Structure formats: C-alpha cells, structure tokens
Amino acid sequence: MKGLRLHNSLSGDKEPFEPLHPPFVGLYVCGPTVYNDVHLGNCRTFLTFDILRRWLTWLGYRVRYVRNITDVGHLENDADDGEDKIGKKARLEQLEPMEVVQRYTVGFHEVMQRLNILPPSIEPTATGHIIEQIQMVEKILEQGLAYVVNGSVYFDVQAFEKRVGGYGALSGRKLDELIAGAGAGRRTLEGQDEKRHPADFALWKKASPQHIMRWPSPWGEGFPGWHIECSAMSTKYLGAEFDIHGGGFDLKFPHHECERAQNLACTGQGGPRYWMHSNMLTVQGKRMGKSEGNALWPRDIFSGDHPLLPRAYSPMTLRYMMMQAHYRSTLDFTPDALEAADKNLAKIREALGFLPHLTGSGVSDFSWSSWQDSLFEALNDDLNVPLACARLLEGLKHLHQVAHKQAHISEEDLEALRSFLPRFVEEVLGLQIQATAPSDASALQALENVMGLLIQLRNEARVSRNYALADQIRDRLQKVGIQLADSREGTTWHLQGSSSVS
C-alpha cells in the first residue's frame, strides 16, 4: 500500500508526506475570528483538518494539532487602517471586547462538538500571545526587514525580496503584478501613506485614541497586525520548521503569504513544509461568505428553519454531506445533498447495527481485505474522503447481502470486520453512530412506554382490520418526527435522524 500523499500548495502538487520528526506531526490550522457565529463554510475547513488529524492518528502518528482563536487584530479593510472587528462588534453591542470573544468562542466550541470535530491539542489565542508577537516584530526589525512609522511597524516586502526572496511563492504571484493589480482600479489604496510600498503590511499598528483593544509595546500603545499571530503561535508551539499548515483557500493570499514571509524574516525558516488549503463551500454556485450575505449557519440546518430547507437535519448528516466533496474542490450546498447524506448515514448506521448479529460461514465471496485497503488508499491519496465514503458504501452493500443470506462472509473476515468497521466509521470519519445518551433518562423511559402503548393500540386496530385508524396513528406520529416500521418481528419506531430505539 502506498504511503500518505498530500497536496502541497507550495509546489502545487501531491507529495509524499514525510514528517520532520516521526512519529510526531505538527499541524497548525487557522482558526476562527470570534466576532460572529461560525457558518457552514468555516465548518467545512475545520472538518477537513479534523479528518486529516484523525487519519494521521490512525496511521500511527502522534499529532500536535494547534488551532488558534483569533480574538484581535483582523481589521475591517485593506488599508491597515480600519477598525478591529472585535472592537467594532464590542462597541456596537456595548460590550467589553472580551465578552464578544467569550460569547463566540463558546458558540464555536458548541458547533464543533456537535459536528464531532475534535478539539485541537492546543487552542492558543492571539490576545494571550501579545508578547510573543511583539518579540517576533522586534526580530524582524533587527533583521532590517521592517520599519517603524508613527508608532506602527510595517513589513518591508521589497527589502525581503532583495535579501531573502520568495514572497509570492505560496500564492503564485509576482510582486509587480500585485502592484499592477492595484493600479487597475480594483482596490483603493487610501490611507497607505505610511507604507513605503503598497505590498507592505502591518506587523504592529498604533492604536488611535478611540481604539479599545490596545497593548503597550516598544512603539507605543497599539495592537498586532493581521498576520503575525499565526507566525508567532505556530513557531512557539510547533517550532520554526514544522509539518503541516492548513486553512481555507481564501487565506492563501495575503494571510499565509505574509505569514510565511514573517517566518522567513524572523527565523530564516518558512514554518510549515506542507501548506494545505481547503476549498470553499458554495450556495447556488456562489461562495458562502459573511460579506456575500448568503451564509448558512449550523443552527439553520439543525432546526430546519431556513427557506432553503424542507426540514431539520442532524449534525452528523451535515458532517457526512460535507464529506462528499474532496477538500480541494468547491462543494455546492443543496438540500438534496443533505437528503442524500441523511439516507447514506442511515445505511451506515443500520449496517453497524446488524454487524454484531451476523454469522460467518464458509468462504467470503468478497475480498474484504482488499476492500479495506481501498479505503486506506483513498485517504492516503491526498485525503480523498468522498472516494473513501463511496467505497465504504460499496462494502456495506455486500454486508447487506450477507445479512439477507444472499452472500457469504467467512468467520475470520467477519471478526476482522467487526473490529475494523465501527472504528473506521467513528474514529477516522468521525461519524457518531451510537445514539447519544439521553439527557433525561426518566423522560426517555416515559417516551418508550408511551410509544409501546401507541404501537400496541395500533396493532390491535390492525388485527381488527381497522386500517384507517392504524394508518392515522402512523401518519400522525410521522408528522411529529417519529417513524414506525413494521416487520415480521414486530413494529419498531425511531426518531427522525437517529438510530432505532425499538
């Protein structure tokens, strides 16, 4: 079996993945800016790297996963002169900035948990690393690759190009083209008088009197620039050189390009050796984004309360849906895709449900071991999750045939499958199949009793051929989200989008 290959944005190609210090892997992912609720697009990126982390772990690597919380420093416009987003939100809502940060951080964690996106090993905040950021700015200044103007510090891209070089290597741009682009009237360059060159960017910004998030620094009161936090925190926790850096495509330029330049300027090393970028989630062909005004939030999906949606879908359904496109492709969000995901998930859930009850005999008429390899191969090939899902379902189809006595599986294969399949689904794909523990056991028991009573009443109606009543009971239960299913063994019920309760 081939080893793991990952697409590296630096080379634009898939490369064999070789960690610097096996079995350890350092993974850094740009986290959310906590001035708003995370939307589905954000979730997609964090899901991508959740699965990468899970897969690396499965392969036996010991992953240190650092995903930051940006709680300061991202400005409103490109002039390096706008208002801090968190500060703005705080002013609008008359809150202390850290109240804004706290609120959306908690909300972010809640969404991550529901989607079963595991917490990172370290979740550092920008405000918690002001000192490290200042130190990094000082080092860049010492190198002569930055300059101070009026209490602000700017990265000197031209000097960097002359002495170090490689600005634009990640995003595939040339410095003069950036200026040409600027000249084409596509962006306004007002308020950039302090910069020596339009491509220069702020490392530290002087705080205006009304700016509420501010810290003392060698250059006066101010706040860190847009990109320095990730350089500072990745260097602190993973080293000047580490394995993988991930984030959304939209961060490739300028954020990651600047981050890389800062690393090179400060430590002489570019930080990560592999840059991975996860593509955008689109809605009706357009990128989902806060500024596009078409953002969908996880709560819209979970509640079904959205014009695009016919009903509510569970977090796992959403997770599975987002797993249906390769991370480097855009994924168009549609209700049909959610519906399809819901059905497939039910299929997986069912297969895991009957797996323990199967009996093995004779010789398998399906090569389970090469099937398992094919799942691994898919994930090893630049984390091809959708292909792995497709192959998973193919395997489940054979399993259904076994369950229906239309195919055979040897005892040996069955035993292997029993230890492999649930682990693969839950540990690698991160699909929570087990019904979540009820928050109120006595309420659940009461529900069980009531359902038992209803099913009994309906069956009495059926025996007396009162099908009108029987169907009415079934239909009206369905309307409140409870599905009845008749079989030879009797009638079972389940809540929409969860496993069978019986």
Next chain:
RNA sequence: GGUUCCGUGGCCGAGGGGUUAGGCACUGGUCUGCAAAACCAUUUACAGCGGUUCGAAUCCGCUCGGAACCUCCA
C-alpha cells in the same frame, strides 16, 4: 486587467489515454393490509470545435460558460 481552477448522466459528485465510481431521485420486482426500510433489477455521462494517438471524457489548442484569488473572509 492579472493569476489560477473548473465544466461528468434528472441531481450531487469521484476518477482520469483502452476495463462498472458511489450515492440521491426515477422505474420494475420481492416483502407488507397499505406504507416505510431493506434486497434484486435497471438507467450509461463526461460543455463545443479542432488536433495528437491504434484508441480521448482523460493529453494539446481554440471557443463558450462558470468560479476563486488579486480587499476582511474558512
């Protein structure tokens, strides 16, 4: 204007010079009082035009269409 990417059957989406992706939906069948679920069967696609090749959806060129980045955004 610059850079890059994409265009696959009713829909979503893998793959990618010669062999079935998978799923959803549809249709027929089994099962059922009827449904639902499940199982079986079935549907045969790669934007258009030209080129390379024994052979192209897959490589090259052009055309058309779409998207992303160049500005805070996952």
